[in-house]
Amino acid sequence: MSGQALKGHLDLLLLAVLSDGAKHGYAVIDELRTRSDEVFDLPEGSVYVALHRLEAAGFLVSEWSEVQGRRRRTYRLTEVGRNALSEQSRAWSEFSAAVFSVLKGVPWPTTP
Amino acid sequence: MSGQALKGHLDLLLLAVLSDGAKHGYAVIDELRTRSDEVFDLPEGSVYVALHRLEAAGFLVSEWSEVQGRRRRTYRLTEVGRNALSEQSRAWSEFSAAVFSVLKGVPWPTTP
DNA sequence: TCTTGACACTTAGCATTTTTAAGTATTAAA
DNA sequence: TTTAATACTTAAAAATGCTAAGTGTCAAGA
Numbered sequence: 464m465s466g467q468a469l470k471g472h473l474d475l476l477l478l479a480v481l482s483d484g485a486k487h488g489y490a491v492i493d494e495l496r497t498r499s500d501e502v503f504d505l506p507e508g509s510v511y512v513a514l515h516r517l518e519a520a521g522f523l524v525s526e527w528s529e530v531q532g533r534r535r536r537t538y539r540l541t542e543v544g545r546n547a548l549s550e551q552s553r554a555w556s557e558f559s560a561a562v563f564s565v566l567k568g569v570p571w572p573t574t575p
Numbered sequence: 576m577s578g579q580a581l582k583g584h585l586d587l588l589l590l591a592v593l594s595d596g597a598k599h600g601y602a603v604i605d606e607l608r609t610r611s612d613e614v615f616d617l618p619e620g621s622v623y624v625a626l627h628r629l630e631a632a633g634f635l636v637s638e639w640s641e642v643q644g645r646r647r648r649t650y651r652l653t654e655v656g657r658n659a660l661s662e663q664s665r666a667w668s669e670f671s672a673a674v675f676s677v678l679k680g681v682p683w684p685t686t687p
Numbered sequence: 688t689c690t691t692g693a694c695a696c697t698t699a700g701c702a703t704t705t706t707t708a709a710g711t712a713t714t715a716a717a
Numbered sequence: 718t719t720t721a722a723t724a725c726t727t728a729a730a731a732a733t734g735c736t737a738a739g740t741g742t743c744a745a746g747a
Binding site for chain 3: 467469470471473505506508509512513516531532533534
């Protein structure tokens with residue numbers, strides 16, 4: 464997983480991992496890694512910035528807390544965010560189906 | 576299809592449509608649209624620039640010709656390009672599988 | 688004949704992210 | 718006491734598709 468394949472799909476992933484319960488940022492990173500079988504091992508900078516963006520968009524709300532001397536910002540999906548997840552999930556289905564459809568025409572494999 | 580879902584995946588699509596024969600840019604746009612069932616209806620600016628980029632990367636070579644008074648630049652996949660297609664296709668499989676894997680945890684549908 | 692639309696290509700600048708990289712701070716383990 | 722894991726932040730850089738405007742040909746229709 465390199466390059467910027469994620470571009471435009473990160474929001475979907477974040478909303479998805481938050482859809483089954485509120486989590487703080489670090490936990491989101493963790494769950495994204497485990498749920499994707501280590502494929503999505505995202506840098507903190509990417510995720511935190513995206514979470515801020517999603518909150519600014521009204522998809523999430525956050526709340527500060529302190530657990531064992533460490534401050535945490537826990538994010539929870541809003542109703543608007545849940546609708547966005549639904550729509551973005553639909554968009555992903557369409558997108559991925561279209562990519563696979565284009566790839567169908569590719570002669571595989573080319574190697575001997 | 577909106578936003579920048581394509582970001583990072585356009586190269587794969589272009590290499591794919593060129594893998595079964597050389598085509599000129601306009602024809603690439605056309606075939607991308609039909610093969611994707613109208614999902615990928617890309618602006619010319621996006622595609623031509625990407626084709627230039629792929630040629631600069633050594634994935635394609637182009638050749639000018641004139642057909643009925645109209646000049647055409649026809650692109651053909653190189654060996655390097657074919658390898659890139661192979662690798663990017665593999666990367667797409669991994670990527671899409673990972674996304675689906677993350678989405679699997681999403682409670683569906685949320686609507687009554 | 689004039690206009691419109693399809694064909695065909697180009698370019699510059701814009702916008703949107705993700706990544707990089709650096710920084711702050713606490714706690715637990717080695 | 719040093720390191721690794723936890724936890725969050727931010728500024729700047731990089732990537733890359735989109736917008737918008739331009740050039741030119743050809744065929745069809747008003």
